[in-house]
Amino acid sequence: NTHLQPAFEASPRSAEDARRLWSHYESLTRDLSLSLTEQLRLILAPTLATKMRGDFRTGKRLNIKRIIPYIASQYKRDKIWMRRSSPSKRNYQIMLAVDDSKSMGESGSGQLAFETLALVSQSLSMLEVGDICVLGFGNEVHVAHEFDKTFSSEAGAQIFQHFGFQQTKTNVRKLVADSITLFREARRKVFNAGAELWQLELIISDGVCEDHETIRRLVRQAQEERIMIVFVIVDALLKGESIMDMKQAVFEPDVIGETKLKIKRYLDGFPFAYYLVVGDVRDLPGVLAQALRQWFAEVVESG
Amino acid sequence: MATETIIASANGMATPDPPSQVRVQLSTRHPDISLPENPGPILVNTNLRRYALSTLVNTLLQSEKPIPFEFLINGTFLRTSLDEYLTANGISAETTLAVEYVRAIIPPLYLASF
Numbered sequence: 001n002t003h004l005q006p007a008f009e010a011s012p013r014s015a016e017d018a019r020r021l022w023s024h025y026e027s028l029t030r031d032l033s034l035s036l037t038e039q040l041r042l043i044l045a046p047t048l049a050t051k052m053r054g055d056f057r058t059g060k061r062l063n064i065k066r067i068i069p070y071i072a073s074q075y076k077r078d079k080i081w082m083r084r085s086s087p088s089k090r091n092y093q094i095m096l097a098v099d100d101s102k103s104m105g106e107s108g109s110g111q112l113a114f115e116t117l118a119l120v121s122q123s124l125s126m127l128e129v130g131d132i133c134v135l136g137f138g139n140e141v142h143v144a145h146e147f148d149k150t151f152s153s154e155a156g157a158q159i160f161q162h163f164g165f166q167q168t169k170t171n172v173r174k175l176v177a178d179s180i181t182l183f184r185e186a187r188r189k190v191f192n193a194g195a196e197l198w199q200l201e202l203i204i205s206d207g208v209c210e211d212h213e214t215i216r217r218l219v220r221q222a223q224e225e226r227i228m229i230v231f232v233i234v235d236a237l238l239k240g241e242s243i244m245d246m247k248q249a250v251f252e253p254d255v256i257g258e259t260k261l262k263i264k265r266y267l268d269g270f271p272f273a274y275y276l277v278v279g280d281v282r283d284l285p286g287v288l289a290q291a292l293r294q295w296f297a298e299v300v301e302s303g
Numbered sequence: 304m305a306t307e308t309i310i311a312s313a314n315g316m317a318t319p320d321p322p323s324q325v326r327v328q329l330s331t332r333h334p335d336i337s338l339p340e341n342p343g344p345i346l347v348n349t350n351l352r353r354y355a356l357s358t359l360v361n362t363l364l365q366s367e368k369p370i371p372f373e374f375l376i377n378g379t380f381l382r383t384s385l386d387e388y389l390t391a392n393g394i395s396a397e398t399t400l401a402v403e404y405v406r407a408i409i410p411p412l413y414l415a416s417f
């Protein structure tokens with residue numbers, strides 16, 4: 001479909017316009033972002049807490065597992081104490097990918113996406129837990145804010161300059177593929193990364209995308225590389241049309257190989273394991289914190 | 304595009320472009336063939352033509368004997384696939400297409416003179 005021309009030339013917003021927009025959304029979501037920051041702090045706190053570990057001759061607490069070998073060895077193997085180890089440092093790399101396609105503008109989801117972007121990026125930068133990167137996607141994927149750049153109001157305004165919601169395709173497949181590549185690069189740049197680097201992507205979109213099969217495979221690949229993807233569906237509910245009710249008509253072969261029409265619920269085939277539907281930005285801190293809490297719990301358990 | 308190819312080949316995946324999709328909102332002016340409830344926008348592949356859309360409406364109507372339908376978009380009859388229609392009219396698949404349906408005029412040969 002390369003011959004499809006955008007109705008408007010993808011117009012970068014003027015710097016002044018973007019700055020005005022950013023300060024509008026920044027003040028609109030200030031209280032909410034404080035609330036999200038507090039919730040995230042609580043989620044992150046246990047993982048940053050110190051642990052008792054090790055085999056030492058002196059220490060704070062006995063290591064029960066070492067007692068029997070200690071007696072059996074005629075009290076020679078005496079490294080039976082645990083000490084409080086220094087807090088385990090974790091690095092986070094968090095990517096916010098915002099849908100810049102036309103459907104976002106038409107459904108009125110664009111506003112909700114801006115609110116979400118302002119809310120989440122402010123919270124994450126207040127937390128100071130790691131690097132933030134912002135992407136825009138549609139026909140193409142572009143980086144609106146790089147991992148190694150500091151986040152600020154000025155940076156926020158610059159990010160808004162990249163979004164016009166005029167792109168004529170929503171290539172989520174390309175987004176996930178490119179994200180994996182960007183995360184690999186970012187991981188390579190972190191000194192002594194290893195298992196302590198946690199990578200998270202939040203996709204903010206109206207959720208209408210195609211090629212679910214390929215996307216599902218890419219999401220699995222991301223998971224294997226310890227990249228967590230949470231899909232935040234901003235559902236503007238314009239004209240009473242919610243993505244929750246949207247249907248999909250597909251012609252596919254039945255058991256005897258005859259092509260039959262099937263009408264399914266769109267979200268039943270949605271390729272992302274973790275997704276949330278948000279109709280109002282005020283619900284976001286709650287649901288997002290819940291999803292992240294689940295994710296951190298899983299990572300802590302598996303690590 | 305290059306990154307995508309690298310990742311895809313690493314997985315041994317083929318990367319043919321899948322058919323794109325578009326949301327259609329079906330409606331009619333004729334009460335006898337109107338849908339029992341508004342289905343809202345339905346996501347369909349853009350390679351669909353009149354016949355497939357006719358099957359869709361009949362399925363939604365739960366009609367015992369299929370009724371042949373014709374489809375109007377922006378006042379003109381759909382004579383191609385949706386994809387060709389979108390391309391010819393410079394419409395992106397990001398929009399919800401308003402599609403009106405009417406009973407097909409029989410015999411279909413007559414339609415050739417449209």
Ligand SMILES: [Mg+2]
Pocket residue numbers: 101102103104169170206208397
């Ligand atoms: Mg879109």
